[in-house]
Amino acid sequence: MAQATGGPASGETLLFLTDEQLRKGIEAMFFAYRSFTADPDRILEGMDYGRAHHRAIHFIHRSPGTTVNNLLAILGVTKQSLNRVLRALIGDGLVESRVGRQDKRERHLHLTAKGEGLERALSDAQRARMRAAYRAAGPEAVQGFRQVLEAMMDAEARRQYQSLKEGGA
Amino acid sequence: MAQATGGPASGETLLFLTDEQLRKGIEAMFFAYRSFTADPDRILEGMDYGRAHHRAIHFIHRSPGTTVNNLLAILGVTKQSLNRVLRALIGDGLVESRVGRQDKRERHLHLTAKGEGLERALSDAQRARMRAAYRAAGPEAVQGFRQVLEAMMDAEARRQYQSLKEGGA
């Protein structure tokens, strides 16, 4: 910000904002995201599940007891899409749906032991890749990585991300 | 690397490798990527095109004259999937397919003026978001961002990314 308000691009101060640099960032996101999802995809292929199931499992694990509506908001899909996924996971005994105690219309979602098992397999694979990348790049790079990603989110996504950052259930 | 080989986790040196930190990174990727693709998606909705068309347009713009096989390798889809997309783009006059001069089996792909127009609209939107994020995070964060993303790619993706990094056609 200091350099952005300092007037015209003085020297190399703003060279990281050239279209060329931005294009590289865009392409890095494309290629990195593909690799990022590859490990879970490999684990899930062959099972009847896909990336949609992975996402549901991840966020139920992350926030046990979350309601269907909560999950809907985080995943950003329609209830019909999510319902198809949840029906499969519940039917296969990976997710348990408990009627709310205060509001009995709500369903609170929990992973079963079996569901936790798959979650662990999926997140172990994804964490291993992330850990290797973090280790290779070092702590300062990691800080920058997170800063840029966070700045890239639009307001609603950032709100959801940050609300997940700290507390558990 | 220096701290990784320095022995057991001394003090806070390796705190950035905790499962909690890795989970935050994983979720940051999820939310950031969703926002990252949101602007082009908005532009394309209503047209008959989707994200697949965007990717084809991006890489044809990036490497004019690229062959179908090249594009196949970069996008990582089957020729049938790509062909459906290319047929639409060629039919609508956004992409031109030229028979190769040396090897007449090859088709060299170029954007037409109309195709360049759409490319610009899409990449302007995506660059604007990326520029805002870069500016907010600053040049050092950007460097870290790129380092981590690159380290996250598997070998083949990194090769493709880097081969695009420098030269044009």
Next chain:
DNA sequence: ATTTTATGTCAGCCTTGTTGACTTTCCAAG
């Protein structure tokens, strides 16, 4: 002359997203 490569195309399938319409359950306001 034969094989391989690059491309295109048809048909059919799957996953995962979408809308729209409808029901059931239940809280809360009247």
Next chain:
DNA sequence: CTTGGAAAGTCAACAAGGCTGACATAAAAT
């Protein structure tokens, strides 16, 4: 107590964009 509306679930239909398999053609390579 009745009724309105919210939360959840379900059915049907559809679209985008992946996939496989099979096949056709032209041209290069052997």
